[in-house]
Amino acid sequence: MEYIKKNDWDELQNSLSQKGYALMENVLTPNACETLIKDFGVDQLYRKTVEMERYRFGLGTYRYYTYPLPDVIAAIREQVYPRLVPIANQWMQQLKMGVSYPEQLIKLKQLCEEKGQNLATPLILNYGKGGHNTLHQDLYGEVYFPMQAVLFLNDHSKDYQGGEFVLTQQVPRAQSKPIVLQPKQGSMLVFPTNYRPILGKKGHYRATMRHGVSEVHSGERFTLGIIFHDAAQ
Template sequence: MNDVAEVSIADRVKAIDWPRVEDDLDQFGCAVIERLLAPSECDALIDQYPRDALYRSRVVMERHGFGRGEYKYFGYPLPDLIEGLRTAVYPHLAPVANRWNDIMKIDARYPARHADFIERCHRAGQTRPTPLILQYHAGDYNCLHQDLYGEHVFPIQLAILLSEPGRDFTGGEFVMTEQRPHMQSRAEVVPLKQGDAVVFAVHHRPMQGTRGAYRVNLRHGVSRLRSGHRHTLGVIFHDAQ
């Protein structure tokens, strides 16, 4: 079996069991894709974190009440690996996003190609790239939130764990909550290994009830790191204002 890094991003994405991913998104609002990145690719992204020239901005989360830790947004041009992920993954998610919006009676529809969607964002003044790397140390955490950056928001995103649980850190689980109308919130803890990705709903998704479909509201975050350090790559498909 070839090393993951020897297979192109496009071929890796093509080989994913997308019907299973779509089914998990429909049922749980998230889906895990195992070994999307190789350990060498994860380590290279972590090693690049101190290279400020790659990034357009740095956010210290505690200053804004977002939690503890920090993250950096990549600038354009994006690294080839990240641009490749955006380009290859988006066409598999756009039909899910369109179907969800149709069920929830939301007018927005998404083109088949990511480049066409980015062009729409840029025409609306959303020109800043949104892929980012998050860095946590012991005691850090990410409050539950939604990544909404402007009028044009793609409703599904991707996060890839770059560090190895148990070796690099303990704690720091990816967490989602789902708020159904007139009900208590449901929590989903998503276990990941180095190189694993989680695809998840950014804001809301449809759910079928006895009286038809309704919207549930979702938020995501990271629980407190018990020890070590944790890095995550976030791939958001819309650009920001």
């Protein structure tokens, strides 16, 4: 994480304000990615494992980390969160939500605890051939932070084909716009968890956002999901 330059945060914030999502490359080294993938099999790191097909969430397996989080994940969460807070608060103001988020992640954690949300939400996801993730939103209780991140742990050019990240944006009285991204290994994508403001003729209006993953045609795809709020269950 020390290789994220200051400029890149400005770029990230501008991109979030303008497009609703932002991509930052080289956040994780290939080594860090490989270690996270290798540890997919280390049971004591996780609190829960979900076979996605069973719940009709798609096809693949994901595992929620348990607290204390591995250092690299805790570091990403703590370093990225304060950079997103100004944008999150701007969004809430533009949408007249009457909500504002605290500057420190530990304070968000306290707000979650007050609502009975105290389980870790970062997760690692694994998809093989045919694997996919149906369009969804990651809300785990009353308290939620409006942005989350996904880090790409391997690469579509050598490890898998297909498996694009899909973001849909739905505005009132219109059909959904798809945004399809295929980031490189080590990249971090930040995107809205449930909605974002878009400036229209009469001020800002709300666009509902969902995300998912298109079918993996071959190989194996791994991602790390970083959600900032804790879960009730």
